[in-house]
Amino acid sequence: MNLHTLLTGLAVLVLATSCTAGTEGIFASIEKEQKIVTTGNLNTAATVTRMAELITDASTTPKTGILFVSGGQALFTKSNSMSVGTWGKSSVGQNVAAVGVAGSTVYAVAGGELWQSTDGSNWTATTGLAAGDIPYDLIPVREADGVTTNKLILVTMIASTDPGNSSVTLYQYGRIYLLTGTGLSGPFTLMSPDYTSTGWPPSSVLGDPVISAAFDGSNYYLASTSYVWYWHSGDSGSATSAVALPSASLPASTCYTGLIYLGTVSGVTPALYIGTGIKSGTTTGGSLFVGAAAPGSTPGSWTTIAPGVTYSTLPVAFGQFLYNNVNNSLWIATGNTTGTSQQGTGYMEYSLASSSFSTTPITNSNNYSSSAIPTYAVGCLFYSQNGFYYLGTRAHGLWYWNESGSSTNPWTQD
Amino acid sequence: MIKLRLSCLLLVLFLVAGTLPLGAQATELNYDHRVPGDRSLTIQFGPTFPQGFQSFDGKLSSSNLIGANMWGIAVGGNLGIDLDFYLTDSFRLGGGLRGMAALGPNDYTLFIVPITFRASWEFKLYPFSFPVGLGAGFSFVNYQSQTSFSPTLAPTVGAYWNMSSSWSFGLGATEWIIFQPYFAGGSVPPSDSRIGYFSDVTLGAIYHF
Numbered sequence: 001m002n003l004h005t006l007l008t009g010l011a012v013l014v015l016a017t018s019c020t021a022g023t024e025g026i027f028a029s030i031e032k033e034q035k036i037v038t039t040g041n042l043n044t045a046a047t048v049t050r051m052a053e054l055i056t057d058a059s060t061t062p063k064t065g066i067l068f069v070s071g072g073q074a075l076f077t078k079s080n081s082m083s084v085g086t087w088g089k090s091s092v093g094q095n096v097a098a099v100g101v102a103g104s105t106v107y108a109v110a111g112g113e114l115w116q117s118t119d120g121s122n123w124t125a126t127t128g129l130a131a132g133d134i135p136y137d138l139i140p141v142r143e144a145d146g147v148t149t150n151k152l153i154l155v156t157m158i159a160s161t162d163p164g165n166s167s168v169t170l171y172q173y174g175r176i177y178l179l180t181g182t183g184l185s186g187p188f189t190l191m192s193p194d195y196t197s198t199g200w201p202p203s204s205v206l207g208d209p210v211i212s213a214a215f216d217g218s219n220y221y222l223a224s225t226s227y228v229w230y231w232h233s234g235d236s237g238s239a240t241s242a243v244a245l246p247s248a249s250l251p252a253s254t255c256y257t258g259l260i261y262l263g264t265v266s267g268v269t270p271a272l273y274i275g276t277g278i279k280s281g282t283t284t285g286g287s288l289f290v291g292a293a294a295p296g297s298t299p300g301s302w303t304t305i306a307p308g309v310t311y312s313t314l315p316v317a318f319g320q321f322l323y324n325n326v327n328n329s330l331w332i333a334t335g336n337t338t339g340t341s342q343q344g345t346g347y348m349e350y351s352l353a354s355s356s357f358s359t360t361p362i363t364n365s366n367n368y369s370s371s372a373i374p375t376y377a378v379g380c381l382f383y384s385q386n387g388f389y390y391l392g393t394r395a396h397g398l399w400y401w402n403e404s405g406s407s408t409n410p411w412t413q414d
Numbered sequence: 415m416i417k418l419r420l421s422c423l424l425l426v427l428f429l430v431a432g433t434l435p436l437g438a439q440a441t442e443l444n445y446d447h448r449v450p451g452d453r454s455l456t457i458q459f460g461p462t463f464p465q466g467f468q469s470f471d472g473k474l475s476s477s478n479l480i481g482a483n484m485w486g487i488a489v490g491g492n493l494g495i496d497l498d499f500y501l502t503d504s505f506r507l508g509g510g511l512r513g514m515a516a517l518g519p520n521d522y523t524l525f526i527v528p529i530t531f532r533a534s535w536e537f538k539l540y541p542f543s544f545p546v547g548l549g550a551g552f553s554f555v556n557y558q559s560q561t562s563f564s565p566t567l568a569p570t571v572g573a574y575w576n577m578s579s580s581w582s583f584g585l586g587a588t589e590w591i592i593f594q595p596y597f598a599g600g601s602v603p604p605s606d607s608r609i610g611y612f613s614d615v616t617l618g619a620i621y622h623f
Binding site: 028132158169 | 471524555557560561562592594602604605606607608609610
């Protein structure tokens with residue numbers, strides 16, 4: 001073997017350096033890995049940010065299904081036959097950030113990967129994501145009835161180097177995928193409509209993640225914390241931008257907290273409801289905006305509904321609205337958090353019948369059993385086909401409300 | 415009486431004379447001389463101690479270090495085989511194949527298979543030898559669905575008792591330094607670049623032939 005051959009061989013080895021099959025460094029993924037809680041059930045201090053339900057047999061009444069709960073650790077599951085307070089676990093992986101159902105497939109973001117299953121037990125990695133996209137969250141897309149969810153928005157991150165400091169890695173949001181009953185499509189890039197700087201985020205890509213989504217039957221409404229989007233179905237297949245919603249009457253500088261489109265609710269004028277919150281350190285926001293819009297169109301004007309004196313400020317919420325067909329009202333998840341000035345309410349209820357917030361707002365004083373609840377944000381609101389409304393909290397477990405049960409003190413911890 | 419004394423003297427002389435060859439043989443065993451072309455085959459096994467990960471800017475991971483929290487990688491095990499060729503009495507070149515396994519935070523198994531080429535120097539103090547070496551090569555690293563092929567450095571020390579000219583037994587210790595650098599444009603972001611540190615202590619048997 002001569003020197004040239006040896007050097008060539010070494011060069012080939014160097015080129016093969018650290019080839020990794022996957023999208024994460026192995027050591028880095030172990031470093032980020034959080035231990036799955038292997039004992040006990042979904043406990044009273046659990047964090048629940050996403051819920052989903054996979055129907056496994058639609059011929060029964062109620063339909064047979066599996067509930068999924070995620071909040072950063074294990075993926076908890078519950079079948080119809082399991083009693084209140086009892087949960088199983090599915091071994092999708094570690095650090096389960098989100099779960100959702102699209103069609104007959106349940107998806108989970110775990111360990112920075114997207115997984116899918118048709119039975120809730122056997123998981124396979126979902127393929128088709130663009131190189132560099134790191135799955136981050138699954139946003140349920142509320143249908144026009146304000147309750148059901150048949151589609152998901154997959155929010156991804158891309159890691160890149162800070163152009164101003166090469167030693168700093170920044171994670172950029174802005175690309176999404178659509179998950180429907182037919183699979184995954186995308187990526188779609190949300191472009192910031194007014195971003196002109198060449199700095200961060202680069203290329204005017206939206207820098208914050210989508211937090212809420214609704215579907216009017218043919219078009220999508222998306223909310224990030226900075227913008228609200230009207231995403232024409234014609235944009236499907238495009239890798240370019242969605243269209244920002246006309247915002248003439250919307251506050252110019254605020255923090256959007258979530259949205260819902262009610263288009264098929266009996267007795268309710270089709271309308272888009274957008275919540276705004278308070279950005280940290282500011283006093284803007286804190287209202288509910290209603291814009292009437294027929295399916296396939298955008299609202300031409302907005303009506304502002306302030307929550308009232310008692311709840312004159314809606315703290316930063318977490319993107320979840322849910323229609324309550326018992327009370328004909330909207331449930332709006334609200335924050336949090338520390339400090340009395342932004343003391344949260346857990347969630348609020350807006351009566352569609354009276355176009356006002358409930359006079360007996362749902363706080364710690366009545367429906368929750370614990371006074372600690374309002375200090376925790378609500379992570380998700382969910383309606384199951386078994387007739388239960390669920391409310392997942394951040395750090396205070398999961399609560400259910402049986403629509404056929406008592407209305408005076410409905411919330412029970414599951 | 416005189417005959418008896420003479421007999422005893424002869425017996426003593428005989429015994430002394432009889433031990434001389436034994437003494438000469440012991441002298442030969444005082445030093446196991448290796449010559450170029452001699453080979454040694456080492457089989458070893460023992461525990462592997464994951465120590466932690468470090469990014470390329472020098473920052474040590476705050477998690478998953480042994481002892482830092484209970485969620486880290488557990489102590490694992492290893493099994494290996496080395497083949498070395500003596501170039502001089504004390505210097506040898508060789509290579510080794512090692513298999514290491516340890517459980518991650520959620521009991522998924524981390525497999526590491528380093529293949530290294532190594533240069534070793536042996537310090538000798540009969541009947542012991544103390545090899546010190548440096549290995550370099552690559553490691554196949556597998557965890558869940560991911561596999562990587564990563565450059566590896568492996569400094570090693572040992573202490574062996576030379577039971578005979580053919581067999582030695584003792585302890586070895588190796589520090590495995592496994593590099594996982596990633597570059598822009600690849601499927602793995604550069605921010606995931608890490609250096610992994612693992613050490614092992616092994617019981618080893620060396621066959622010289």
